[in-house]
Amino acid sequence: MTDLAQPSPAPRGLPPRFERPSLGAFAAYIVVALFFAWSLHGTGVSLGDFFGGFPQMGRLIGEMLPPSTARLDAVGRALLETFQMAFVGTVVGVLISVPIAVLATRHLTPHPVFYHSARALISFFRTVPDLVWALLFVVSVGLGPFAGTLAIVVDKIGFCGRFFAEAMEEADRGPQEALSAIGASKLSLVMCAVIPAALPSFINTSLFSLEKATRSSVILGLVGAGGIGIELKVAMDLFNYDEAATIILAIFALVIVVERVSDLLRRRIL
């Protein structure tokens, strides 16, 4: 017992199993528990429905097997388009992220105004979900993969901008100070000392982005922003469950391949 402020000596022996909560904490527990109960009701959670759904799920799986091979070429094309969206979106997003991240790095930014604007832009791009961006771009540039690619670009700026800035902030200051002492300009400083130091982290973040973009480009199709998602939606809507199964398997394969390859590159490059 080290609490010297305690007026009376602490009772010897075991401490109680449970601390008695303060009145405020007790009230908070009650409120949270009540809100949870209310939310259970609000979301219609019901064990009966859950178990009642089993036969239906069984029927669905039955209809999915064996997966259909009828539209393999269309599924393949949609899958390729999905990956192309992810790839182009990531590359363009990463390229745009670098200068924005430089502005969002405290010691590299030319002026605090740029710093705060870049930070605000990055958080805005990050906090609005990519599906919302896709909806907006579908309206502005029309249905199709271009809208989805734009959504991925914006999402990548929000993601990479933040992590690139962090990596540059953490880069060793010694070489940077040496180049300042030589009289190098800020741009030279960024190119010669900061980016080389942050490069492994940039590559890692970009590869991770590509994996993330591959998964999200599947979903973007659901709102008509190109890619395989629309095929899946149509197959489900038309009750072509065997075709849906093929599409799900194809998506699964694509995501696995992208993850594996990016893992391999990561190990080779870093």
Add this chain to the structure above:
Amino acid sequence: MTMEPASGVPLAMFRDATSLDEAGASRAFASQAAIMPVNEKAAREPDLVVRGLRKSFDKTTRVLDGVDFTVPAGQSVALIGANGAGKSTLLRSCLRLIEPDAGDVRLLGRDMRSLKARELRELRAEIGFVFQKHNLVPRLSALTNVLHGALPRSALARPWFQSCAPKSLRDEALACLERVGLGHVAARRADKLSGGQSQRVAIARALMQRPRLMVADEPVASLDPSSGEEVMRLFADLIRREGLTLLFTSHDLSHAIAYADRVIALRRGSIVLDAPSSELNVATLRALYD
């Protein structure tokens, strides 16, 4: 113990000179030139004139507490003092890598306080700075690191990487590496070099600047005694052969005496000794630390 410099020590005479204007500084220099080792460059304005330099990082302690000294062109000056005495702060303040609170610094004839960002960069380009930690960019080759010494005087982007530099610059960078005996590691990544090699590449990078003045903050403190000795000798030889001015800090008192014309000792931000190294020995300097 008394910390005032012995009589006859050159700078003692103008520590009480109150006039800090240019005329005063050059008058003071004129009287000093008669005592200082004379070489052919001594006729020009001193390379570094520091007057009343003050700096504190917090309210309680003055890291630099009114520092005055002058370094004439071509002279080698060693700056010694205990840990935290303010040596690094002094060197950085001279280049305005940190902003001093008060005082004047004239570097290569320019008033440091009046310089705009661009002029400051141009001035820094003429001063080689060697750090205790070599501060090379680890993932770039030795040659590229040396090329960076030419950053301020070349077209933007040309010396960023050796692959895009013009032949004349690549040749010059290789020549600088050869002068520190490292022509054979030009292509090697900086993080694959030994400590001694890295420090020599850092010296080559400073030579690439074609500097008039070299500033070095404990240039060999991170090296083992034998490579430290070797690098320090190489460095001092290069400086002497090029006729450069040198200001370096060191905790190695024998280096200070052997490689400098003059030793300045700093204690809690003030100069407590300023004497030609020929009048000093390790024991007298050692006594300053007690």
